[in-house]
Amino acid sequence: MSADANEAHTSRFEGSYLGEAARLPKNARLECKICWWVYDPAVGDPVWQIEPGVPFAELPEHWRCPECDGDAEQFMVLSENA
Structure with missing residues (x-):
C-alpha cells in the first residue's frame, strides 16, 4: 500500500466497513457512524x-x-452481541 493510500485508509474510523x-x-448488520441507523439485511431499506x-x-x-446521507463505506460492522 502506498503512503498516500495508507494515510487515507488509517484516517478513517477503525470499525468502518471501508468496502x-x-x-x-x-447477514452482517452495520451501523451508520454518523446517525446510528442500522442496516439489517433481514429488513432491507424501504427508503x-x-x-x-x-x-x-x-447494495448499489x-x-x-437513508437517515443522514452518509457514505456506505463509513458504516461500522456490528458485533453479533449488538
Whole structure:
C-alpha cells in the first residue's frame, strides 16, 4: 500500500466497513457512524427500495444512509452481541 493510500485508509474510523466485502458475512448488520441507523439485511431499506435479504456488500454503489446521507463505506460492522 502506498503512503498516500495508507494515510487515507488509517484516517478513517477503525470499525468502518471501508468496502471490504470479502470480510463481511452476508447477514452482517452495520451501523451508520454518523446517525446510528442500522442496516439489517433481514429488513432491507424501504427508503431506497432495497428488498429484505440483500446483504450490505450487495447494495448499489450509489446507496447512502437513508437517515443522514452518509457514505456506505463509513458504516461500522456490528458485533453479533449488538
